[in-house]
Amino acid sequence: MANDVYLSSTLNDLVSERDAVLKVLAGQGFGVKQSYSASEQDLVSSCLDDVAQCRIYIGIVGDRYGYCPLDPARNPNGLSITELEFEQARAQELPCFVFVKDRAVIAVTMTDKDSGDNQAGQRIADLRHRLQSLPLVRTGRFADLADLREQVLTVVLKVKGKGQPGSIFESDDPHPGEMATDVALVVDALGLDSIDEDLARQVQADARFRLIVLDPSMPDYLARLDERCAKCCALAWHLSSRSLGLYRERGALLSAAMASQRQRRGAVGALLTGAAAGARLPGDWGFDVIARADDTLRQAFDELHRGLRPRVGALRFERPVGVPVIVLAMTQAEAATLAEPDQLWQGAAVDDDERRLRSAQLSARVAALRAHPAHARWPAAAYGDRRDDWRPFGAGLPSVNGYLQQAFDRINSAHSKRDRVFIRSDQIKLVPHAYSLDDLLRPAHGSDTLLRRVRDRGCLVLVDELSLLHPALRSAARVLLKGENVAVLSSHPFDPAAEPVSALLGTDSWLDVGILIPRFGDEQDPRCELAIGSPERLRRWLILVLPELVNTLGGGEAQRSLLERTHELLKPTSAGA
Numbered sequence: 001m002a003n004d005v006y007l008s009s010t011l012n013d014l015v016s017e018r019d020a021v022l023k024v025l026a027g028q029g030f031g032v033k034q035s036y037s038a039s040e041q042d043l044v045s046s047c048l049d050d051v052a053q054c055r056i057y058i059g060i061v062g063d064r065y066g067y068c069p070l071d072p073a074r075n076p077n078g079l080s081i082t083e084l085e086f087e088q089a090r091a092q093e094l095p096c097f098v099f100v101k102d103r104a105v106i107a108v109t110m111t112d113k114d115s116g117d118n119q120a121g122q123r124i125a126d127l128r129h130r131l132q133s134l135p136l137v138r139t140g141r142f143a144d145l146a147d148l149r150e151q152v153l154t155v156v157l158k159v160k161g162k163g164q165p166g167s168i169f170e171s172d173d174p175h176p177g178e179m180a181t182d183v184a185l186v187v188d189a190l191g192l193d194s195i196d197e198d199l200a201r202q203v204q205a206d207a208r209f210r211l212i213v214l215d216p217s218m219p220d221y222l223a224r225l226d227e228r229c230a231k232c233c234a235l236a237w238h239l240s241s242r243s244l245g246l247y248r249e250r251g252a253l254l255s256a257a258m259a260s261q262r263q264r265r266g267a268v269g270a271l272l273t274g275a276a277a278g279a280r281l282p283g284d285w286g287f288d289v290i291a292r293a294d295d296t297l298r299q300a301f302d303e304l305h306r307g308l309r310p311r312v313g314a315l316r317f318e319r320p321v322g323v324p325v326i327v328l329a330m331t332q333a334e335a336a337t338l339a340e341p342d343q344l345w346q347g348a349a350v351d352d353d354e355r356r357l358r359s360a361q362l363s364a365r366v367a368a369l370r371a372h373p374a375h376a377r378w379p380a381a382a383y384g385d386r387r388d389d390w391r392p393f394g395a396g397l398p399s400v401n402g403y404l405q406q407a408f409d410r411i412n413s414a415h416s417k418r419d420r421v422f423i424r425s426d427q428i429k430l431v432p433h434a435y436s437l438d439d440l441l442r443p444a445h446g447s448d449t450l451l452r453r454v455r456d457r458g459c460l461v462l463v464d465e466l467s468l469l470h471p472a473l474r475s476a477a478r479v480l481l482k483g484e485n486v487a488v489l490s491s492h493p494f495d496p497a498a499e500p501v502s503a504l505l506g507t508d509s510w511l512d513v514g515i516l517i518p519r520f521g522d523e524q525d526p527r528c529e530l531a532i533g534s535p536e537r538l539r540r541w542l543i544l545v546l547p548e549l550v551n552t553l554g555g556g557e558a559q560r561s562l563l564e565r566t567h568e569l570l571k572p573t574s575a576g577a
Contacts, residue, residue, distance in 0.1 A: 004030045006051050006094075008085040009060035010067075013110040017060050017101070020145045021152050025058075028156045044074040047081055048088045056159065057089035058152070059098040061128060063111040065118040080118070083127060090137070097155050098131055102143045104181060105207045108200070132176055141180065143207040175428055177321045177553040179314055182208040183305060184232035185271065186225065188216055188243040199238065199273065202297040208305055216246050216253060220446030222439070223453055225257055226264075230322070233314035235261050236269035236289070236304055241276045248282065253445055255284040260447070262288070264322075264433045267311035269304050273297070317412075317429040321550055324459035326435045326451070327400055328477055329390035330467045335379035337470075338362060344471060361510050362469040387437055390464055392491040393535050400462050403535070407542035408432055430546060435459070440476045455483040458552035460545065463490035465531065468510050481514030485552050487527040487545050488516065491538060 005025055009018055018034070025032050033050045051057065059082070066080035075084060089096050108114050113121035131139050142148040185203060203211045212228045214221065229235050237254070239247075247254040258268050267288035272279065277292040289307030293300040314320040330338075337344050344359075369375040375382075381395035388401040398406070412429045435454055439447035461480060467473045481488060490511070511517060511530060519528040527545055532538050 004054065005032050005056045005058055006054040006085065006089065007032050007034045007058050007060075008051075008082055008089075010062060010064045010080075010082055013062050013064050014060050014101075016145060017062075017099075017148055020149050021058065021060065021099075024149055024152045025156065028153075030056075030156060043069050043081060044071045044084060047085055048074070051085050051088040051094075052092050054089075055094065057086070057094045057096045058155075059086055059096070060148075061098060061100045061124075061131065063101070063103060063106045063113070063121070063124055065112055065121075065124040065127065068118070080123075090134075095159075096137045097152075098137060098139045099148055099151060100128060100131060100139055100141050102141055102180070102207055104210050105143050105204065107204060175319070175321055175550070177550065178428070179231055179233045179320045179322060179431075181210040181232045182315060183210070183234045183236055183269070183308060184212045184229040185209050185236055185238055186212045186214055186229070187238045188214065188240075188246055196240070196273065198297055202301060206298075206301055209301065216243075216250050218446070220449045221253060222257055222260055222444075223446040223450035225261070226450050227453065229261075233320060234265055234267065234269065234308045234312040236271055236291075236308070237287075238271045238273065239276050239279075239281075240272075240274050241279070244276050244279060244281075252284075255282075255286075256445055256447070258285065258287070260436070260439070260450075263436060265312050265314065267308055269308050271300055271304055273300075314431045317431065319427045320429050320431045321553065322431050322433040323408075323546060323549060323553065324433050324435055324454045324457070325404060326437060326454070326459055326461045326480065327387045327390060328437055328461055328467060328473065328480065329387045329400065329464035330379075330383055330470055330473060331385060331387060331389075332379065332383040333385075334467075334470055334473070335383045338366060338379070338466075358469055358471075358474075358510065365466060365469070388434065392464065392532075392538065397535060403538055403542065404432055404462070407539060407546055410543060411546060428550075430550065437473070437476055437480075440479060441472060451480070455480055455486055458485035458487075458549060460487045460489070460549055463488060465490050465492035465511065468513055474513060477513045479514075481516055484515075487549050487552075488519075488529070489532060489538065489541050489545065490516075490530045491532040 007018065007021060007025070011018075022032060033054055061082075066082040068078050068080045069075050069084075079087070086096070086098070111121060112118045112124050118124060131137060140151045142151060187199075200211065203209050210232055212225075212232075214224055214228065218224055237243075261268050269289035269291065270281075270285075270287040271291050271293065273293040277294055281287070281290075288311055289304060291300040291304035291307070309315045314322065344362075366378070369378045375394060382391055383389060384399075388399060390400045391397060392400055392403070408430055435451060437451075440451045443449075463477070463481075468477055480486070509517065516528060516530065519525040520530050527548070529541050529545075532541060
């Protein structure tokens, strides 16, 4: 065909990008047909006919939806000419490669949101989102012209070398759960118009940062913050003299948000500008990295990024995906109260029959534990000050956090498909994002809403089964363990042979919480495994479940075919134990 490639994009906002792609294509000997400017001369027919005559489609997408031709016969849904060209390429089953410009580097004046066109940016937002999930459409994300040129050159060289352009992005499609931006910069304004223009301009020019606008007076601040920053590796607050006053007025809000995000990401930062650059911060605002804009904003941004990089695990990877993890286990102080089960249940919202039943179960299991030489000092060696200090298998063995880190390290360093099943690209790395059960037990600033949303999106919950006999933790478990997208692994220090799991599935079982028993017994859900009684089994189940959970985080369905592969994937290996 004379025109090998159809190059499509909106026009006025992507001039430099189109020129860059044209030079790459021309340099590799490809003929190119391009989008038309808006006109009244049978525009739809001309463009669609030209698309049909090409053998490859390349699209560039910014933050404008584009001109929508008034042609009821050929364009009944009022699509833009750019989307019509794309749909024609799909209808012709052309190999489609779409390069999406990172919003962080798009000038506000080059967006539909700024101009108010096409539902004030909603139509282009919908199209950008849809491109991520369409089958046989290969999408790449770029931040600058050099990045775009490199990706297009990779495509055309593989097209020329393999003759199979449809497979080029097989392993490089962006995962919906990827953290594509390094640092979320949280500002207190109610809208972009009230933010300092220099700050907004610097964020737009720096692809490492993304501006997150939040109102500190929102009652569900923690939930909104977590949701808005989900695609960012690290987090920092912008503090002006105005926002310093706002956060001081709201008491413990900022310190609570910092503690929550530090647990999740490893560190949090602050950017101080204007009069706030010389201010002394409250003692409980223990930021890990503070950049003060004494000279230029660019220098402050560099200082902030440089300080956060070694402290935030996700910043060490090119394509990180955060995996939410919650540990449902007692602290040492809570475990100490189990010696007095009758007092423990006082004031709990349960009837007398359940209180007596759980107290009897608790007394019997504590007595059985202490009768065993390995657990004679229980709970001293089993728990610590934090919930993730829990040692599922006693003193001398790792904490649950240790087992988790081992699993993440093995998956990220693995080259075999067995250890990375369901992860399409070797470049994708999994990063643990820790959420605290205390956000549900002692809610503040929307922390309970936050945990419910995490539950509904998908997360891993590691359960100490004996902690389900603590009334406060049992109440939290009822909320947390009823989500279908929750992957659950529970462990207890008893040998399953002495107390088979089948004996624990009655209606009076302490495991009768949320939907654990139906998922485990009736549905045989592989993402719900109970009574894991050895370190080897816990390691293997983590290596099995964590990669599969990534599919749910991307909006997909749990892979039920995993059931058929359980025995194969859990077979011992020399490196597995």
